[in-house]
Amino acid sequence: MSFEQDKRSLYERRRNILYLVANYFSIMGLNQSRQALLDETHLTEEFEVCDNIDLDTIYQEYCSYYLLKFGKQPRVVKRNESNAVQSAVPALPQRKQSGYRKRAQPTGKPLAVAPRGEPEADINDIKGLGTNLVVSQLVNQQTAPLPIEAVNPVPAVAKITENGNHSATTMASLRPFIRLHENYSSEWKELADVVCRDLIKKDLQQRWSQVKGLDSAIKLLKESVITPLQYPQLFVGLTKPWRCVLLHGPPGTGKTLLARTLCSETRDSITFFNATAATLISKWRGESEKLIRVLYDVAKFYAPSIIFIDEFDGLASRRDSVGEHEASKRFKNEFLSLIDGLDSGTDDERVFLLASTNIPWEIDPAFLRRFEKKILIDLPDAQGRSSIINELLPEYSDWSAKQQEELERITVHFTGDEIRIACKEASMMVIRDQIGQGPQPANLTVRPTAVKFTQLRAALDKIKPASLGLIEKHKEWNRKYGNGP
Known part of the structure; x- marks a missing residue:
């Protein structure tokens, strides 16, 4: 039995390595090498590479482990000085330009890898998922290459009628997990996957007509989110839409209900993040600040976006309180800089922050100053x-x-x-x-x-x-x- 288990483990390990290599060949544009590997190893569609792993990630984690253990970087390759070996190695075939993708240089705007035969496109124009490849795309050669819209859907804004209802033509869904571009480190890719778990991907089945007794709050939320999509030419300059709104009131008055309704009514045109303390707060030093920054980066990437934080006082309590931890202060300082920093509020990065709380007097004054609207959700008349x-x-x-x-x-x-x-x-x-x-x-x-x-x-x-x-x-x-x- 032990021999059979070892044999099966060896087979699974080698099979997984082959899938990883095939996935890496596809990312690098080495289509001929990938095809040769598929033909020789007979990979099938039964398995696909998981989203949280690739050869580049494995390589970086191994280098980090080696550096931590031995205090130096590992040597992976070395110069081959044997002439006999060099003469025995055949020359590598030329790669076709159509199947080869150059690695993007570190710039402000990353490049998305387009399908074979398609030109490269700027990621801010495509707004897609990057190279989120699966093995079925690698091994099924009978299927024609997917069009650029199928791999990287373009987020056309949905047409919204005067009463807030969506018309029949809506944009493609932007809800799958984000695969950040290759210039990001594996750590930031992992943090982005954590943040994307807070994406609301389904219709919450809540409509404005079902919300009663909150007419003034509904009017302001429509003015902040829906109306700018209908008439973008009106909301420019000083009349830019409200970017931060705080809902406060006793428990049970309908603050979270308003957020659920806003998510349902705009799910086809706006990306909605339901951020929680469980996602943004980490026990590791410095990771909470990274998580909140990644959240805003992803929200800007999929703008227009809504970030909803329930029980906001738990994340933004007063910094001068007794016993305030240094890590909590660093997180709040980073959060404040993202809400109203040097690079916030640009026209192409429309991120709307919606927060709710039962105890607004516990929130730090710096956060209160950044909320352009503070609305009391009163008891119904x-x-x-x-x-x-x-x-x-x-x-x-x-x-x-x-x-x-x-x-x-x-x-x-x-x-x-x-x-x-x-x-x-x-x-x-x-x-x-x-x-x-x-x-x-x-x-x-x-x-x-x-x-x-x-x-x-x-x-x-x-x-x-x-x-x-x-x-x-x-x-x-x-x-x-x-x-x-």
Whole structure:
């Protein structure tokens, strides 16, 4: 059994090396050498090279390990001084210009590797994924080369109607992981992969019409993100779109709901990052600063982009607080320079920062200064509460005006989420009533039944509003520092 395991391990190791070599040949444009390798080794489409590894990465990590262990760089090749060996080595064939790609020199704009037969293109024009190659593209020679749009999709801005809905023609998805260009080190490529895990790739099924009682905040978000896409000629110079908006208010008032809706409504035209402390904070010295910089680099690469940070006070607390760690200060300083630094705010790097917090008074004043709009997400008014209940329980519109007025009076200090919980509890009462009617078959199908006023009234009595004291503190802070609509 041990012999069989060793034999299988040897086979897998050699097979993986061959796949890595074939992938490297394709990246370097050595198409003839790659084809010869494929023909001789019979590689199939059963396996593909993972995104987080290549020969260049392995080589750099080996050099780092050797330098750390022996204090010097390793020697990989040496001059061959044997004439006999030199005469025995055949001359290398000339590489065709069409299949060869020159390695880009370190410049401000990297070059993306185009498919065979296509010219090289600037990465800011393509906005694609670079050389994100798989083995199926290497070994399947019967398939015609992919067009440039298939490998590196061009992010054409989606057409958005006046009510914020998307038209039928939308841009190609930009959601796959980014393979940064070859001038980046393996460390920065790895950090970019970590950051790209926060990309929202799916439709969250949330629309503006479903959000009730937050009209002023919705209007400002559309003004900051959607309207500049519709009328870019109007938002120039002093009227550039808002770049930083802070949403503050008690828990449950709808701050995260607004972010979810903005992500759903703009997912075909804007790249959305849901950045969290788990992604941006690292235990390794200096890596947190690199992560926040990589996040902004990737967001600028895929501009227009939205970076949403929930519970922003956890990342941007006051720097003068007692016990503030040096690593936390360095991270915040780097973050501040990226939000409003020398290279921020250019026309071709539109990055919108959206943050939310329950305790804005804990945020460092330097961060507050950079937020152009600080919006209080207040408790819903009577009309807003009525709209929320009607959205969750359609039968609400059939109730009498007296019953509706009573519900508005009972929920005067409720947040939107507390009203949702009450409506859910009332719906669960309907299910409990149907299940509790004696023995039921195993394949019981619950009949949809409308929620009654008495059930919702009983559900509301079970919930105590928890934000009454906190909302007064938010209003006081908003009078001093807020500048929302």
